[in-house]
Amino acid sequence: MQTFFWKTLAVVLAVANAAEWGYHGDNGPSNWKNEFAVCGGQKQSPINFDTNTMHYDETLTPLTLTNYAQLDANKTYKVINNGHTVTVMLDNMDFRLNGAGFANDYKAAQLHFHWGTDNERGSEHTLNGNKYSMEVHIVHYNTAMDNVSYAIDKDKGLAVLGFFFQVGDADNTAYNPILDSLSGTVLNATGISQAEGSVPSFSLESIIPSISSLDDYFRYSGSLTTPTCDESVIWTVFESTIPISNTQMNKFRQIISHTGERILDNFRPVQNLNARTVTTSDSNYPTTTTTTEQPSGSASSLALSLVALCATVFQFVL
Ligand SMILES: [Zn+2]
Numbered sequence: 001m002q003t004f005f006w007k008t009l010a011v012v013l014a015v016a017n018a019a020e021w022g023y024h025g026d027n028g029p030s031n032w033k034n035e036f037a038v039c040g041g042q043k044q045s046p047i048n049f050d051t052n053t054m055h056y057d058e059t060l061t062p063l064t065l066t067n068y069a070q071l072d073a074n075k076t077y078k079v080i081n082n083g084h085t086v087t088v089m090l091d092n093m094d095f096r097l098n099g100a101g102f103a104n105d106y107k108a109a110q111l112h113f114h115w116g117t118d119n120e121r122g123s124e125h126t127l128n129g130n131k132y133s134m135e136v137h138i139v140h141y142n143t144a145m146d147n148v149s150y151a152i153d154k155d156k157g158l159a160v161l162g163f164f165f166q167v168g169d170a171d172n173t174a175y176n177p178i179l180d181s182l183s184g185t186v187l188n189a190t191g192i193s194q195a196e197g198s199v200p201s202f203s204l205e206s207i208i209p210s211i212s213s214l215d216d217y218f219r220y221s222g223s224l225t226t227p228t229c230d231e232s233v234i235w236t237v238f239e240s241t242i243p244i245s246n247t248q249m250n251k252f253r254q255i256i257s258h259t260g261e262r263i264l265d266n267f268r269p270v271q272n273l274n275a276r277t278v279t280t281s282d283s284n285y286p287t288t289t290t291t292t293e294q295p296s297g298s299a300s301s302l303a304l305s306l307v308a309l310c311a312t313v314f315q316f317v318l
Contacts, residue, residue, distance in 0.1 A: 021227045022084075029268045032227050039229035044271035045222030046124035049237065049278060051285045054218065057101075060281035062215045063236070064099035068205040076198040079181045081189040083257040084226060085266055087112040088178060088199055090138075091148070095204045097140050097159055100236065100281075101219065106140035106159040108204065109148040113137075114225075114267040115252045119167045124225050124267045125237050132164035132241065133249055135267070137225075138204065153230040162237035163208055171245045174206040179251050190260040209240035216240070216282040225268045239282065 021027050021035065033040030070093065078089040088111050095108035115134040116122030123132035138161040141151040151157030181199040189195035205211065216239040223231045255263045 023266050023268075032229065036227040036229055038223070038231065039227055041223065041229065041231055042272075042274045043221055043223060043231040043276060044229060045225050045233060045235060046126075046268060046270050047220065047222065047273055047276075047278070048126045048129060048270045049218045051128055051280075051287050054278040054280045054285050056283055056285055057219070057279035057281065058283075060101050060217070060219055060279060061099055062281075063097060063217075065205070065211065066096040066098065066105075067094050068208075068211070069203050070095070071203045072201050075201045077201065079178070079186055079197045079199050081186045081192075081195040081255060081257065081263075083189065083193060083259065083263070085112045085114065085263065086178075086182065086186065086252070086255060088181075090204070093201075095140075096143075097161070100217075102159060102234070103156070105143040107143050108138055108140050111136055111138045113252060115249065115264075116267065117253065117264045119246070119249065121265065122267060123164050124270075125162055125164075126270055127164070127239075133167050134165035134244065134252065136163050136165070136207075136242070137161070138163075138208075151232070152224070153228070153232055155232060156234055157230075157232040158224075159234045159236065161208075162235065164238075164241045165244045165249075166241040167246055167249055168243050169245060170243065171248055172243050174202070175244065175248060177202045178207075179248060182251055182255060187254060188256040189258050190256060191258060193258045195258070207242070209238065209242060213240040214238055216280070218278055218280050220273075220276055220278045222271075222276075 021032055023029065072093065075092055077092070080087045080089070090108040090110055093108070097106040097108070113134055113136050114122060114124050116131070119133040121131045123135035125135065139148070140159045140161070141148040142154070142157050142159070145151040145154060145157055177200050181197050184197060185192055185195035186197040208214070218237045220235050221231070222233050222235045223229045224233060253262065253264060257263050
């Protein structure tokens with residue numbers, strides 16, 4: 001009886017917890033700001049990357065990834081189904097990020113995924129309006145701050161690397177350890193708000209595109225894409241994508257949350273850029289051709305024409 005009571009309580013608490021926020025219906029992203037004010041802020045994530053309007057920034061040098069190739073066969077990573085996604089904890093390793101315009105060292109804390117019901121959607125960020133099937137976020141915290149909990153709501157407290165997935169025919173075997181860990185209560189967490197399992201150690205380098213292909217990326221200041229939506233994140237999202245097979249994608253779509261429902265379309269829609277600027281390390285962008293060197297004579301005559309045009313426009317406006 002007592003066991004029954006505790007089990008019932010656990011389910012009730014799990015359901016109450018689920019009612020706080022989600023991706024669908026009344027608990028969906030458009031209502032997050034009612035409970036979590038910061039979600040209605042001006043620097044929210046994700047966003048659409050528009051290659052016509054972003055700014056090339058030559059100071060965005062390649063990333064310095066320290067220990068990313070490290071593998072410790074004696075260690076396992078905790079994997080958690082929290083009802084919103086599946087998270088792999090990386091805090092017992094020392095994967096570090098620097099360079100690429102970062103003022104401090106950032107240490108990897110965890111990674112997690114956002115995916116869709118089908119291959120046409122799933123990513124949080126979009127590129128020129130295009131959605132990808134899945135997006136992984138590798139969350140790092142600023143080592144000048146004590147820990148990830150402290151850094152989570154501090155300016156520049158977090159640095160998240162985002163990678164898009166492209167579905168193809170071949171399995172990406174580097175993902176087998178993570179996919180194999182999606183079993184038992186991690187796969188079906190009905191009634192358990194934080195279902196935990198473990199993943200054999202893998203190197204971060206093995207699950208991302210080759211380091212030499214990471215030079216082209218987009219950078220902006222944004223937020224966590226889930227409540228409490230803290231605006232503490234330096235985002236770096238890469239042009240190079242991670243391959244994955246349809247069979248592997250479908251494994252993510254089998255994951256069941258504590259409410260007994262499948263976790264699907266767990267992505268937040270893109271948010272307004274507002275006053276922010278997106279910069280890129282890719283010198284091919286922006287793709288819009290702007291007028292370059294003008295002979296001074298024609299530049300000044302152009303300026304005069306513009307002044308005349310503005311005067312005419314203002315006459316009508318005023
Ligand atoms: Zn995320």
